[in-house]
Amino acid sequence: MAKAPADKPAVAKAAAPKSLTRDTASILAAARTGSKPGPVSKADAPARPAAVAETASTVVKAPPAKLATAPVLPPKPVKPAAKKGADAEQDRRGFLEMALGSFMATGFTALSMTGGLFGLGLARFMFPNVLAEPPSRFKVGFREGFPSGKVETKYVAQYGVWVVNSDVAGQQQIYALKTVCTHLGCTPNWLEAEQKFKCPCHGSGFYKDGVNFEGPAPRPLERYAIRIADDGQLEIDKGRSYHEELGQWADPESYITV
Ligand code: FES
Numbered sequence: 001m002a003k004a005p006a007d008k009p010a011v012a013k014a015a016a017p018k019s020l021t022r023d024t025a026s027i028l029a030a031a032r033t034g035s036k037p038g039p040v041s042k043a044d045a046p047a048r049p050a051a052v053a054e055t056a057s058t059v060v061k062a063p064p065a066k067l068a069t070a071p072v073l074p075p076k077p078v079k080p081a082a083k084k085g086a087d088a089e090q091d092r093r094g095f096l097e098m099a100l101g102s103f104m105a106t107g108f109t110a111l112s113m114t115g116g117l118f119g120l121g122l123a124r125f126m127f128p129n130v131l132a133e134p135p136s137r138f139k140v141g142f143r144e145g146f147p148s149g150k151v152e153t154k155y156v157a158q159y160g161v162w163v164v165n166s167d168v169a170g171q172q173q174i175y176a177l178k179t180v181c182t183h184l185g186c187t188p189n190w191l192e193a194e195q196k197f198k199c200p201c202h203g204s205g206f207y208k209d210g211v212n213f214e215g216p217a218p219r220p221l222e223r224y225a226i227r228i229a230d231d232g233q234l235e236i237d238k239g240r241s242y243h244e245e246l247g248q249w250a251d252p253e254s255y256i257t258v
Contacts, residue, residue: 134159139233143258146174146234151190151208161224161236162190162197165258166208173255176224176236177210183217197221211244220244223254 140163146152152163162177177197179187186201196213197206204215211220225240234256242248249255 136239137235137237139229139231139235142233143174143228143256148172148258151192153190156187159236159238160187161238163234163236164208164210168209168249168255172258174226174234174258175255176226178222178224178241180222181217182212182219182221183215223249225253226256227253228256 138159140152140155140161146163146165148165148167150165155161155163156179160179162179163174164177165172165174167173168175181188181199181201181204183199183202183204186199188197188199188204188206190196191198195208197208197210199205199215199217202216204212204217206212206217206221209220210223212218220243223242223244225237225242227235227237229235240253242251242254
């Protein structure tokens with residue numbers, strides 16, 4: 001015997017919960033009032049996508065209005081090209097190379113100048129200019145060229161000597177006076193009108209024979225050795241000097257009698 005298929009739906013309907021039945025009724029009631037969409041039949045189905053499309057279009061169209069009122073952002077800064085960085089690095093290297101080159105050039109120049117000066121000094125040391133200094137011995141001519149009472153000043157610049165023919169303690173002598181003030185070393189001037197040596201620095205005065213008589217000079221002028229050379233000329237030797245205060249003017253090598 002075949003089972004009656006109509007029994008199953010009856011069982012299912014009887015087994016359905018009471019709350020579900022009540023919900024379906026409430027849904028249908030809400031659909032009729034229009035507050036909540038209810039179940040749709042196949043005949044009404046096309047109408048719903050239109051409503052959904054309308055709602056979607058409303059939702060989709062909203063963003064453009066939002067974009068229109070959005071603030072305009074400033075453009076992003078453009079990153080410098082890598083080539084510019086390379087150029088800057090190259091410029092920096094060039095500057096450093098130039099600075100280093102200048103420094104080395106200056107150093108080599110200073111080194112060259114130092115070497116040159118050292119070479120000149122060495123050459124000067126190896127070959128001294130002995131002729132720069134005047135000889136300590138020199139001839140000034142015959143005694144006839146120095147008349148009595150005369151102070152010869154023409155050897156002052158070259159030899160630093162006055163050649164004098166004068167009376168000294170009752171004896172006529174020719175002697176050579178050193179042109180150095182005994183105060184602080186200035187060079188006095190011979191004043192023919194006043195017949196004295198006068199120092200321009202502090203005013204010391206010396207008689208014709210070299211004895212000090214005014215100013216701060218503490219002692220007489222000095223004499224150099226003098227003699228008659230083999231050729232008859234007077235020869236002065238600056239390598240030897242004679243001090244009056246020491247009694248050395250009495251030495252016959254400090255004068256020539258006339
Ligand atoms: S140096 Fe001659 S008076 Fe002073």
